[in-house]
Amino acid sequence: MADTSVEVAPFSVASLRGNPGRIRKEAAIRGVFFAAAALSIVIMALIVLTLARETYTFVSQVELAQLWSDGWFPRRALYDIRTIVVGSVLVTVIAMLVATPLGMGAAVYLSEYARPRVRGVLKPVLEVLASIPSVVLGFFALTWISPEIVQRLSDRASLFNLAAAGIGVGILTTPLVASIAEDAMGSVPKALREASYGMGARKVTTSVRVVIPAAVSGLVAAFIVGVSRAIGETMVVAIAAGASGGSLFSLNVFDRGQTMTAAMASLATGTDAVVGAGLTFQSLFFVGSLLFVLTLLLNVFADRYVRRVRQKY
Amino acid sequence: MAPETRTQSQPEKRSEPTAATRVDANRPVAEPRPEDIDPTAVFDLEDLSVYYGSFRAIRNVDMTVCQKQITAFIGPSGCGKTTLLRCFNRMNDLVDIARVEGKVLYHGVNLYDSAVNPVEVRRRIGMVFQKPNPFPKSIYDNIAFGPKVAGVKGDLGEVVERSLRRAALWDEVKDRLKDSAMGLSGGQQQRLCIARALAVDPEVILMDEPCSALDPIATGRIEDLMEEIKSEYTILIVTHNMQQAARVSDRCAFFTAEVNETSDTRTGILVEFDRTEKMFSNPSDERTENYVTGRFG
Ligand SMILES: Nc1ncnc2c1ncn2[C@@H]1O[C@H](COP(=O)(O)OP(=O)(O)O)[C@@H](O)[C@H]1O
Numbered sequence: 001m002a003d004t005s006v007e008v009a010p011f012s013v014a015s016l017r018g019n020p021g022r023i024r025k026e027a028a029i030r031g032v033f034f035a036a037a038a039l040s041i042v043i044m045a046l047i048v049l050t051l052a053r054e055t056y057t058f059v060s061q062v063e064l065a066q067l068w069s070d071g072w073f074p075r076r077a078l079y080d081i082r083t084i085v086v087g088s089v090l091v092t093v094i095a096m097l098v099a100t101p102l103g104m105g106a107a108v109y110l111s112e113y114a115r116p117r118v119r120g121v122l123k124p125v126l127e128v129l130a131s132i133p134s135v136v137l138g139f140f141a142l143t144w145i146s147p148e149i150v151q152r153l154s155d156r157a158s159l160f161n162l163a164a165a166g167i168g169v170g171i172l173t174t175p176l177v178a179s180i181a182e183d184a185m186g187s188v189p190k191a192l193r194e195a196s197y198g199m200g201a202r203k204v205t206t207s208v209r210v211v212i213p214a215a216v217s218g219l220v221a222a223f224i225v226g227v228s229r230a231i232g233e234t235m236v237v238a239i240a241a242g243a244s245g246g247s248l249f250s251l252n253v254f255d256r257g258q259t260m261t262a263a264m265a266s267l268a269t270g271t272d273a274v275v276g277a278g279l280t281f282q283s284l285f286f287v288g289s290l291l292f293v294l295t296l297l298l299n300v301f302a303d304r305y306v307r308r309v310r311q312k313y
Numbered sequence: 314m315a316p317e318t319r320t321q322s323q324p325e326k327r328s329e330p331t332a333a334t335r336v337d338a339n340r341p342v343a344e345p346r347p348e349d350i351d352p353t354a355v356f357d358l359e360d361l362s363v364y365y366g367s368f369r370a371i372r373n374v375d376m377t378v379c380q381k382q383i384t385a386f387i388g389p390s391g392c393g394k395t396t397l398l399r400c401f402n403r404m405n406d407l408v409d410i411a412r413v414e415g416k417v418l419y420h421g422v423n424l425y426d427s428a429v430n431p432v433e434v435r436r437r438i439g440m441v442f443q444k445p446n447p448f449p450k451s452i453y454d455n456i457a458f459g460p461k462v463a464g465v466k467g468d469l470g471e472v473v474e475r476s477l478r479r480a481a482l483w484d485e486v487k488d489r490l491k492d493s494a495m496g497l498s499g500g501q502q503q504r505l506c507i508a509r510a511l512a513v514d515p516e517v518i519l520m521d522e523p524c525s526a527l528d529p530i531a532t533g534r535i536e537d538l539m540e541e542i543k544s545e546y547t548i549l550i551v552t553h554n555m556q557q558a559a560r561v562s563d564r565c566a567f568f569t570a571e572v573n574e575t576s577d578t579r580t581g582i583l584v585e586f587d588r589t590e591k592m593f594s595n596p597s598d599e600r601t602e603n604y605v606t607g608r609f610g
Pocket residue numbers: 365370389390391392393394395396397408
């Protein structure tokens with residue numbers, strides 16, 4: 001540095017070029033990050049490609065009658081889509097009936113009502129709840145929710161049933177919904193709350209008329225993430241809905257049932273995976289594609305909805 | 314500082330509950346005796362101090378605020394003007410660590426009495442904030458918010474129009490009442506906030522540096538607006554702009570912050586409170602004089 005100050009070079013483009021070493025380093029760093037981004041995209045593309053290829057094999061060889069039958073019995077080459085889609089929808093609806101009020105309620109309480117000290121305790125508890133392994137909840141659903149709640153609601157309910165699985169998934173989803181919803185409400189500016197309180201609004205009014213509408217995009221996001229989580233949840237359903245061998249088509253939530261995810265799990269873990277027997281192996285990919293498309297659509301619609309109702313502040 | 318400007322300082326009058334309140338169990342709030350009430354006084358602060366945790370932000374304020382006048386609070390930043398203003402409608406309740414000592418008598422009733430519901434207080438005593446804070450809703454819904462939460466049912470179109478007219482905003486927005494308030498300019502947003510406060514017909518309006526985020530033209534409009542509505546409302550305004558205080562206010566309170574002896578903190582005090590004219594031409598206190606003439610150190 002000392003010699004540059006002695007030798008006064010005439011001012012030119014070169015004086016503004018910067019340190020070449022730094023520029024090279026910058027380029028290298030950019031390269032690393034680009035590679036990381038590119039790699040994840042490539043992996044995604046490969047997954048989708050594999051999924052699409054095997055799904056194509058399945059769809060092109062399966063007969064229509066196999067896709068629309070009495071139930072999901074891959075060993076007997078009966079791949080009734082209705083059974084598993086309806087099973088997934090039922091479980092998800094029940095789960096969200098549990099998780100939405102509980103999660104949103106917890107979020108409103110934490111963000112609008114709880115004193116800082118209470119919040120300081122409850123937030124970490126919520127995070128711990130979110131990390132309960134789903135196997136544990138699966139057993140809880142089977143051994144407690146099913147006999148103590150579901151079988152009391154309906155004496156015809158079997159021990160394994162979709163309702164217990166749905167409630168279990170709902171409990172599993174609640175902390176996630178609560179946490180995202182609380183973040184959304186927490187990011188509503190304090191000035192809006194003050195405006196509302198300054199008008200003589202009560203806490204409920206402020207929460208319902210001001211904070212929730214201002215946070216709606218985040219709340220919808222919380223709901224959608226919850227739905228995606230519920231649709232994707234496997235273990236609780238595999239344990240508590242009790243249909244490892246297959247399942248008859250049923251709309252009764254007090255019955256055993258099968259969801260897309262649980263069907264895939266049992267296909268992949270062996271009982272049904274008579275590898276090579278007919279299209280059983282490929283049916284796994286078919287269900288996977290179905291799940292993929294479903295969650296994708298969900299996210300697209302959610303995105304549109306959020307864009308339409310969002311309040312900018 | 315002796316509160317020599319307090320019009321009638323007889324604090325011992327209210328320290329004893331009257332016989333009337335002692336026998337009537339159905340009256341949860343200590344009722345003032347009629348002869349105690351100065352008809353032109355809206356607020357009477359008695360030895361008011363506000364703490365944030367253990368830090369005392371402002372101390373021992375005694376003052377009387379008169380009806381249908383504009384009262385300005387001036388003083389260097391950090392001397393507790395906002396803190397004090399937020400005592401007048403219990404907005405400090407929203408700050409968990411804030412604690413108030415002393416009395417804020419509103420028509421003789423202590424607003425900090427345990428039987429007083431802050432929601433009721435804020436319906437009578439509205440507030441306009443430093444930064445315009447319209448709801449991210451339509452212009453119409455912003456104005457209709459107050460009447461709705463106060464339980465007014467039915468068509469609020471008339472209230473909305475009246476409030477916007479009083480806030481001198483009607484002509485600018487009448488064709489786009491359904492548009493989002495966030496699309497308005499800063500000055501329009503602040504007038505909308507004033508209109509929103511007016512929509513519930515408060516008796517008092519508190520304004521915390523309402524023009525600090527606005528350009529001179531928008532500021533001028535808000536000052537005109539205050540001049541216009543002061544015949545109907547009691548206005549308290551915090552301002553860092555001395556010209557503004559001189560222009561708009563009838564009475565003016567000057568606060569300053571004093572360094573505490575025991576700790577490295579500063580606590581606000583009321584130095585002088587008098588007619589604005591006197592405060593700016595012939596103040597009694599040297600500190601006031603230094604401040605208003607720009608010689609404040
Ligand atoms: N919410 C708060 N928590 C803690 N201290 C605060 C809070 N609000 C204000 N203060 C402190 O109180 C003092 C007075 O602040 P403020 O009333 O905002 O003064 P002014 O409006 O005159 O500038 C300052 O020292 C400030 O740091």
